[in-house]
Amino acid sequence: MRNALVIAGKELQGYFVQPVAYVVLTVFLLLGGWFFFALLRQFDEMVQLVQMMGQAQQLQQMNLNSRVIEPLLHDLSIVLVIVMPALTMRVFAEEKRSGTYELLLTAPVRTGEIVAGKFIASACFTLIMIGLAWIFPIILMVFGNPEVGVMFAGYLGLALLATTFVAVGLFTSSLTQNQIIAAISSFGLLILLFVISWPAEAGGGAVWSLLKYLSLPEHFSTLVRGVVDTSDIVFFLSMILVALFLTQRSVESARWR
Amino acid sequence: MIEVKNLTKAYGSFVAVKDISFKAEEGQILGFLGPNGAGKTTTMRIITGYMPATAGTVLVNGLDIFNSSLEARRLIGYLPENPPLYTDMRVDGYLRFVAKLRGVKRAAVDAAVEHVLRVCGLDEMAHRICGQLSKGYRQRVGLAQALIHDPQVLVLDEPTIGLDPRQIHEIRELIRGLAGKRTIVLSTHILPEVSQICDKVVIINDGRVVLEEQIAQLPAGTSLEDVFLNAIAKEGHLPGASAEETLEEVGAGHAN
Numbered sequence: 141m142r143n144a145l146v147i148a149g150k151e152l153q154g155y156f157v158q159p160v161a162y163v164v165l166t167v168f169l170l171l172g173g174w175f176f177f178a179l180l181r182q183f184d185e186m187v188q189l190v191q192m193m194g195q196a197q198q199l200q201q202m203n204l205n206s207r208v209i210e211p212l213l214h215d216l217s218i219v220l221v222i223v224m225p226a227l228t229m230r231v232f233a234e235e236k237r238s239g240t241y242e243l244l245l246t247a248p249v250r251t252g253e254i255v256a257g258k259f260i261a262s263a264c265f266t267l268i269m270i271g272l273a274w275i276f277p278i279i280l281m282v283f284g285n286p287e288v289g290v291m292f293a294g295y296l297g298l299a300l301l302a303t304t305f306v307a308v309g310l311f312t313s314s315l316t317q318n319q320i321i322a323a324i325s326s327f328g329l330l331i332l333l334f335v336i337s338w339p340a341e342a343g344g345g346a347v348w349s350l351l352k353y354l355s356l357p358e359h360f361s362t363l364v365r366g367v368v369d370t371s372d373i374v375f376f377l378s379m380i381l382v383a384l385f386l387t388q389r390s391v392e393s394a395r396w397r
Numbered sequence: 398m399i400e401v402k403n404l405t406k407a408y409g410s411f412v413a414v415k416d417i418s419f420k421a422e423e424g425q426i427l428g429f430l431g432p433n434g435a436g437k438t439t440t441m442r443i444i445t446g447y448m449p450a451t452a453g454t455v456l457v458n459g460l461d462i463f464n465s466s467l468e469a470r471r472l473i474g475y476l477p478e479n480p481p482l483y484t485d486m487r488v489d490g491y492l493r494f495v496a497k498l499r500g501v502k503r504a505a506v507d508a509a510v511e512h513v514l515r516v517c518g519l520d521e522m523a524h525r526i527c528g529q530l531s532k533g534y535r536q537r538v539g540l541a542q543a544l545i546h547d548p549q550v551l552v553l554d555e556p557t558i559g560l561d562p563r564q565i566h567e568i569r570e571l572i573r574g575l576a577g578k579r580t581i582v583l584s585t586h587i588l589p590e591v592s593q594i595c596d597k598v599v600i601i602n603d604g605r606v607v608l609e610e611q612i613a614q615l616p617a618g619t620s621l622e623d624v625f626l627n628a629i630a631k632e633g634h635l636p637g638a639s640a641e642e643t644l645e646e647v648g649a650g651h652a653n
Binding site for chain 2 (some may be wrong): 142143146147148153154157158218238239240241242243245246247248249250294395
């Protein structure tokens with residue numbers, strides 16, 4: 141465990157001296173800000189419209205959570221699909237290219253510890269990023285009164301989703317020494333996990349329900365609606381574990397080639 | 398002590414190392430020679446546990462590098478062919494990281510870093526970024542990280558490459574001073590280096606050992622260069638002929 145933390149500490153420091161991490165952070169927050177602004181504008185127009193029509197009852201139903209935060213979180217999840225592969229692509233690929241992989245693999249450290257260390261660091265950076273995106277709910281809380289619990293559930297969903305992306309990104313990075321290949325394949329996998337239930341929308345049967353179960357938005361949107369269901373959390377945690385297990389196998393098998 | 402026993406390594410159908418065996422005793426500096434592509438780096442990578450052998454084994458102070466990998470790796474300091482530097486880290490930060498990774502106790506890390514900075518002549522470079530160092534300094538940082546945990550066994554892949562003559566001299570002195578109770582294996586292309594600092598020489602060619610001899614017992618009057626060229630030229634008439642058989646066994650094993 142100490143070894144994992146040593147590696148995590150070094151990796152996390154690495155994120156703060158690298159331009160890629162800052163670019164990812166900036167793109168994520170700027171786009172988030174833009175979506176937030178757009179959603180607020182729409183909300184504002186809607187409120188004015190309803191007020192003009194003098195429908196007090198409908199005005200009561202106008203809800204910051206469902207009209208701003210929910211769509212914002214869905215937008216942010218798409219931004220994450222695009223930027224997370226860029227954040228994780230170098231994690232293993234870079235080490236292989238620069239020769240530092242030889243240092244890691246000849247040190248008295250288990251491959252599991254290497255993978256854990258790298259995962260902890262990338263997950264920490266991602267959670268910091270998502271923590272900073274709390275700026276949007278905080279603005280809403282200052283000027284309005286959204287339901288805080290629902291926002292917490294939504295952000296928990298976003299954090300779990302992003303951490304899953306990290307694990308998938310580590311896996312593809314461990315397969316290659318080319319960062320572009322790592323990024324594109326993790327991008328492809330994430331998109332696939334987003335749309336995997338599309339052919340299953342109509343049909344029933346075991347295979348279709350499995351596809352539906354594997355679909356990330358299926359579980360994410362439940363949390364975003366404010367419903368914290370253990371089964372969704374278990375789903376994300378098992379996705380993370382499976383991806384990390386595959387990463388460990390892939391690092392271990394690299395020795396044999 | 399390093400014991401290499403009947404080591405064979407195949408990359409797909411290409412066999413880089415064919416049934417080689419040699420031994421470096423405690424306190425000995427072993428010079429590992431051979432033309433480019435002879436299998437030196439492959440052998441060193443197997444000794445340090447970076448990759449497993451296809452057949453055969455390596456014992457480091459009696460520990461099998463494959464079966465007791467973690468314990469054996471703990472004993473080894475390794476300078477790979479290219480110094481494994483993180484280009485965006487500072488030299489002292491990097492060495493501190495390697496020290497912790499190599500299991501140096503938390504309280505002893507600073508002292509260990511200071512010590513290797515001094516012996517490798519890196520005091521003034523401690524706060525520089527690794528990626529901005531010249532080739533010679535990178536090599537020294539590479540050597541520093543190999544020494545950081547005061548290992549009993551040192552494996553150095555061309556330690557003096559890229560250094561200027563004065564640095565070469567310093568590093569040789571350093572390596573010779575390190576010997577004592579340690580076992581050192583170093584590969585090089587510079588033949589005088591071997592006669593100057595090594596106790597024993599192993600020459601490999603085309604993946605086979607063609608000569609294993611104490612430096613002191615080399616025929617008097619002949620230069621190491623002659624010995625080297627002779628050994629390489631005679632390749633095929635010397636031990637290692639059984640490699641083919643071993644390979645066949647390995648191949649059969651895979652087929653099953």
